[in-house]
Amino acid sequence: MTERTGRSRPADRRIRVQGRPVDAFPDRAARAEHGSFRRITVVGEEVLSRPCQEVTAFGTAELAALVDDMFLTMYLADGAGLAANQVGVGLRLFVYDCPDDDGIRHVGHLVNPVLELPEPGGRRLIDDVEGCLSVPGANMTVPRTDRAVVRGFDQQGAPLVIEGTGYFARCLQHETDHLAGHTYLDRLSARDRKDALRQMADRREAVFAQRASRAAALNG
Numbered sequence: 001m002t003e004r005t006g007r008s009r010p011a012d013r014r015i016r017v018q019g020r021p022v023d024a025f026p027d028r029a030a031r032a033e034h035g036s037f038r039r040i041t042v043v044g045e046e047v048l049s050r051p052c053q054e055v056t057a058f059g060t061a062e063l064a065a066l067v068d069d070m071f072l073t074m075y076l077a078d079g080a081g082l083a084a085n086q087v088g089v090g091l092r093l094f095v096y097d098c099p100d101d102d103g104i105r106h107v108g109h110l111v112n113p114v115l116e117l118p119e120p121g122g123r124r125l126i127d128d129v130e131g132c133l134s135v136p137g138a139n140m141t142v143p144r145t146d147r148a149v150v151r152g153f154d155q156q157g158a159p160l161v162i163e164g165t166g167y168f169a170r171c172l173q174h175e176t177d178h179l180a181g182h183t184y185l186d187r188l189s190a191r192d193r194k195d196a197l198r199q200m201a202d203r204r205e206a207v208f209a210q211r212a213s214r215a216a217a218l219n220g
Helices: 030-034 061-076 165-178 191-220
Strands: 013-017 020-022 080-081 095-101 104-116 125-131 139-145 146-153 159-167
Touching: 030 061, 061 080, 061 095, 061 104, 061 191, 080 165, 095 165, 104 159, 104 165, 125 165, 139 165, 139 191, 146 165, 159 165
Parallel strands: 013 104
Antiparallel strands: 013 020, 080 095, 095 104, 104 146, 125 139, 146 159
16 A cells, blocks of 8 residues: 555654554664565556465564565555565565554554454445555545454464554555455446556556666665
């Protein structure tokens, strides 16, 4: 998921890392410094349209490296969230660094997440603009619930319960959609989907060039 357009993050924002409040945190999660930039898959590629597999081996060097790479890739692409199949890996895992509507910044990763939405009487559907790193250059209005809970694990296998409201709830729903083999395009009408694909066709090369430039600068 892309960062929210048109709204800056407050300098004095509160921060929650893996659901827990912290006093301070760098602009980028430190583990991104150990990562490598990976190519982001684009809608139409088969890995994005099939459900991802459960992670069965926790605490491995391979899983830690994947999380590191996903954080770095997300930051270099101006993302607020990134699922593993967006870097070509069909595992149930996503990372996030996303604000909610109350100025709280949420940072972390979730393995084998399960999304829980409130009962219909306890939630509202909110229409807001949404973008996806795998639909480069396109932004469309998508209805999402204003609250969400995701249960899962960290990379070591410790259980996590992450609660989100506002834009962060949107992020949680967006990323769990990816792990089920869906993008936000699947939630659009045929007309709006066509519009999103047109936006992508017009802008994708500029987005790719920007990502490549940032990756080159990092390696240079």
